[in-house]
Amino acid sequence: MAIESPSLLTGRPPGYEGYRIVDTDVHNSPGTALLPFLSERWREYLTLVGGERGATQATPLRLTARPNANRLDTVTPSGGIGGSDPDFARTQLLDEYGLSAAIISHIKATSGRHPLALQLDRIRALNDYNAAIWLAADPRWHASINTMHTDPAWSATEIARCHEKSTRYVQVLVEPHTERPAGDPMYWPIYQAAVERGLPVAFHVHGISNLRSGVGEQTFYFEARTALPAYAQGLVASLIFNGVFERFPDLKVVLIELQWSWAVPLAWRMDAAFELMRAEVAHLTAKPSEHFSRHFWFTTQPNFDPEHREQFEEVYDMFERHGFGDRLMFSSDYPHWDMDSPFESLPRGLAPDRKRRILESNAQDLYRLDLDPAGTA
Numbered sequence: 001m002a003i004e005s006p007s008l009l010t011g012r013p014p015g016y017e018g019y020r021i022v023d024t025d026v027h028n029s030p031g032t033a034l035l036p037f038l039s040e041r042w043r044e045y046l047t048l049v050g051g052e053r054g055a056t057q058a059t060p061l062r063l064t065a066r067p068n069a070n071r072l073d074t075v076t077p078s079g080g081i082g083g084s085d086p087d088f089a090r091t092q093l094l095d096e097y098g099l100s101a102a103i104i105s106h107i108k109a110t111s112g113r114h115p116l117a118l119q120l121d122r123i124r125a126l127n128d129y130n131a132a133i134w135l136a137a138d139p140r141w142h143a144s145i146n147t148m149h150t151d152p153a154w155s156a157t158e159i160a161r162c163h164e165k166s167t168r169y170v171q172v173l174v175e176p177h178t179e180r181p182a183g184d185p186m187y188w189p190i191y192q193a194a195v196e197r198g199l200p201v202a203f204h205v206h207g208i209s210n211l212r213s214g215v216g217e218q219t220f221y222f223e224a225r226t227a228l229p230a231y232a233q234g235l236v237a238s239l240i241f242n243g244v245f246e247r248f249p250d251l252k253v254v255l256i257e258l259q260w261s262w263a264v265p266l267a268w269r270m271d272a273a274f275e276l277m278r279a280e281v282a283h284l285t286a287k288p289s290e291h292f293s294r295h296f297w298f299t300t301q302p303n304f305d306p307e308h309r310e311q312f313e314e315v316y317d318m319f320e321r322h323g324f325g326d327r328l329m330f331s332s333d334y335p336h337w338d339m340d341s342p343f344e345s346l347p348r349g350l351a352p353d354r355k356r357r358i359l360e361s362n363a364q365d366l367y368r369l370d371l372d373p374a375g376t377a
Helices: 031-037 040-049 086-097 116-135 152-165 185-196 221-226 228-241 263-276 288-295 309-324 352-367
Strands: 021-026 099-104 141-146 169-174 201-204 253-256 296-299
Touching (some): 021 086, 021 253, 021 352, 031 040, 031 116, 040 116, 086 099, 116 141, 116 152, 169 185, 185 201, 228 288, 263 288, 263 309, 288 296, 288 309
Parallel strands (some): 021 099, 099 141, 141 169, 169 201, 201 253, 253 296
């Protein structure tokens, strides 16, 4: 599905001149291009038993199935799946919207069907692939360091390796479907390694069609999609009440593609519980809402779309008053079918200072990006 937003070839729409736009959620799909980055042992294994999906589409029929939930027009000129060619993605995304930076968050790095040693090798290979293929293709690409939640010690070592390799790894990505709740001390080595290098930790929803709720797996895709806030609320509460931020006061957490309009009601609910049962979490030295607004960032996609613009303003006013005004960042979710244009993800009448924070400065400050002037990147 093509995005019907103005191209930079014809100029930005009114009200968007002069912004240096940062996209905080882009997905790539290496497919078989990942194989050369794997160790010989596991490359031969995958050649024998399979497991790496190819980068090309075999038949026109498959193009109608939206592979990886992608826009149909993201299939590359050579027939590759959307997100498999950094140069084509540059044309469709970076150049089309005049982005100054975009952050890759690959969300399919692991698979429980394979031996753990293969999964670890695949994550290492994916991190190396991102650096060798994507970061080398354009200075505006930045990457996340993929980790393995079932092996936190290995993940901490991988974080150190990647950070030493390139400063354009700008965050640590943790699989959100963890074996234990995200605040469990089992995962603290990952958080410690991130904090030591000044990197935020990001959680991105993964496998929405199989996302479990408190009452089991949902039936419909959109049923799961509308339940994302409930999933995110549990993740936030786990990190706060388990004392993660008492142990790591400088830890920053990014919630990618998990919405944001639920944040303030959750803060109220956590504070109310804290007042009633503070003795249970005596290790907390601050109210849950204070930890929440101090340590968490959000991305815009999928945004909530109220019928009337003023309803967006009302929710954002509340969001801003409770300390989240510099915590929301633009994300396109390219190349997925429901991706957002930076020119259509926010109400057109949104105040310029708010628009600049969301499109530009919030992400620039969090990721410490050195951005080129708008329109010249």
